[in-house]
Amino acid sequence: MSLITVGTMAFDAIQTPFGKVDRIVGGSATYVAYAASNFINDVKQISIIGNDFPAEEIQSLEKRGVNLDGVERVADKKSFFWSGKYHMDMNTRDTLVTDLNVLADFNPIVPESYQGSEFLMLGNLMPKLQLSVINQLKVKPKLIVMDTMNFWMDIALDDLKEVLKKVDVLLVNDSEARQLSGEFSLVKASRKIMEMGPQFLIIKKGEHGALLFHKNHVFHAPALPLEEVFDPTGAGDTFAGGFIGHIAKTNDISFDNMKTAIIVGSALASFCVEKFGPERMKEITKEDIDARISEFVQLVSFDIDLV
Amino acid sequence: MSLITVGTMAFDAIQTPFGKVDRIVGGSATYVAYAASNFINDVKQISIIGNDFPAEEIQSLEKRGVNLDGVERVADKKSFFWSGKYHMDMNTRDTLVTDLNVLADFNPIVPESYQGSEFLMLGNLMPKLQLSVINQLKVKPKLIVMDTMNFWMDIALDDLKEVLKKVDVLLVNDSEARQLSGEFSLVKASRKIMEMGPQFLIIKKGEHGALLFHKNHVFHAPALPLEEVFDPTGAGDTFAGGFIGHIAKTNDISFDNMKTAIIVGSALASFCVEKFGPERMKEITKEDIDARISEFVQLVSFDIDLV
Numbered sequence: 001m002s003l004i005t006v007g008t009m010a011f012d013a014i015q016t017p018f019g020k021v022d023r024i025v026g027g028s029a030t031y032v033a034y035a036a037s038n039f040i041n042d043v044k045q046i047s048i049i050g051n052d053f054p055a056e057e058i059q060s061l062e063k064r065g066v067n068l069d070g071v072e073r074v075a076d077k078k079s080f081f082w083s084g085k086y087h088m089d090m091n092t093r094d095t096l097v098t099d100l101n102v103l104a105d106f107n108p109i110v111p112e113s114y115q116g117s118e119f120l121m122l123g124n125l126m127p128k129l130q131l132s133v134i135n136q137l138k139v140k141p142k143l144i145v146m147d148t149m150n151f152w153m154d155i156a157l158d159d160l161k162e163v164l165k166k167v168d169v170l171l172v173n174d175s176e177a178r179q180l181s182g183e184f185s186l187v188k189a190s191r192k193i194m195e196m197g198p199q200f201l202i203i204k205k206g207e208h209g210a211l212l213f214h215k216n217h218v219f220h221a222p223a224l225p226l227e228e229v230f231d232p233t234g235a236g237d238t239f240a241g242g243f244i245g246h247i248a249k250t251n252d253i254s255f256d257n258m259k260t261a262i263i264v265g266s267a268l269a270s271f272c273v274e275k276f277g278p279e280r281m282k283e284i285t286k287e288d289i290d291a292r293i294s295e296f297v298q299l300v301s302f303d304i305d306l307v
Numbered sequence: 308m309s310l311i312t313v314g315t316m317a318f319d320a321i322q323t324p325f326g327k328v329d330r331i332v333g334g335s336a337t338y339v340a341y342a343a344s345n346f347i348n349d350v351k352q353i354s355i356i357g358n359d360f361p362a363e364e365i366q367s368l369e370k371r372g373v374n375l376d377g378v379e380r381v382a383d384k385k386s387f388f389w390s391g392k393y394h395m396d397m398n399t400r401d402t403l404v405t406d407l408n409v410l411a412d413f414n415p416i417v418p419e420s421y422q423g424s425e426f427l428m429l430g431n432l433m434p435k436l437q438l439s440v441i442n443q444l445k446v447k448p449k450l451i452v453m454d455t456m457n458f459w460m461d462i463a464l465d466d467l468k469e470v471l472k473k474v475d476v477l478l479v480n481d482s483e484a485r486q487l488s489g490e491f492s493l494v495k496a497s498r499k500i501m502e503m504g505p506q507f508l509i510i511k512k513g514e515h516g517a518l519l520f521h522k523n524h525v526f527h528a529p530a531l532p533l534e535e536v537f538d539p540t541g542a543g544d545t546f547a548g549g550f551i552g553h554i555a556k557t558n559d560i561s562f563d564n565m566k567t568a569i570i571v572g573s574a575l576a577s578f579c580v581e582k583f584g585p586e587r588m589k590e591i592t593k594e595d596i597d598a599r600i601s602e603f604v605q606l607v608s609f610d611i612d613l614v
Contacts, residue, residue: 302526
């Protein structure tokens, strides 16, 4: 199966209570690609980079089978840059700097060779660009997954709602679900959001795990209690990449398989936070991932007899 | 098996974003008794009440098999009164009024008929009084479970640490675990707290579920995503009562059975929050509880093949 991913490829400067980096590779599409390429070797990336994006990073992605034909390279501009500072709880952060750079003129083009892909992962990006990619596809993918964030709800809500009508799965965190729906109860929020378009809603809750809603069904996935959360940057994108990677590999879009995909995504995200940037994602092997997934199985297993 | 419970029996005034009550029966021991008496009919209560505590409430507890011989009745004083206001997230609250009343002179006496009980639930109460009850027991119970709160960490930390040395299971919420250990990571916090005495630590995370730690093992229980959380007052005590009630009924203090007990406690707590005070706890039947437990099983079930 093949997967198109759309999103940013960027530099980040990150401060956490445990350290800081001034310049490390980041971006939603970068993290999605590192995660998804553990499961399929036909990740077709759509993004934009400037003249400063490291050649080694390009090579590292290509070696993992990530197709970068859809990544526009702008010779006279810099890559998108984001800088943020995390609070102690690691679930909230302040954005310090956002330099759009190449992203200001990004107009994603779906290469002809990408047409016919079964899966589409819309990483966090301006909703208008997410919609543009959907509209360029000649055949509707089997599953469209959309990630987004509060920032777009603040400044581009109408566009975001247009995209929502065309996607199957939406990924947001708990405060974003509340903002988007105007409901505090996540159960009520999920119902309102699913009325906006997506049949499936995943609500990410950071260290508290994730919820999957579909019709009247709900599934709760835990997050692994970690000794250290070093840097949460990219954890959500990595979760998304693991999720869609598993779905694409198994070619199964049932609710049951999505539950499994969430565990896989959670396992991948639990590695991501162990080091700054995508560094940890480059090190892990299939054995590491399987061992981590087994920890998740252990974490939630219990027996109960209703007598 | 028989269970001694110690804690407050009180009146509460509660404001939540969804309503308010000026005077409703509450108290840690009240909630524990309502929850635990679903599982065993030998709950031996130790508490203190004033001349204002309603006769109907006494009868309602006695009808459930709760033994109130250990409840001191003070003729010329009022019952303990607490008033609080919940924030929108329902996980945080401000205490508005605390009138100790009878609680100021409480000196719990373990009735002779309570001696030899296999299980002891120390509901939230001054640590000194919790310790006094432990010290009065002629035979060490099979399992001692202690609930406490940040208030005692602020004003009676040394006493609290003395109790900790003598208990098997500690129940706290996530911010209390952080306060008690001085560690932000809950994994590190659990290790430090278990060094203080308890072999088992349960960290309650409200709408995010609960974690059980024991040696190097960890178990994560979800909370049921609820349409409405009407009033969280007593949810922690109800959780504790369901937990110890299941343990006492099954007479099994293994890690595996504690996992089950946490699911049972979570199910009970999910009812408690549906109405103000312990009202909902009086209505529910065994069938209701079993159905709710089944929802928990559904909520976390997933299949995974590591191929």
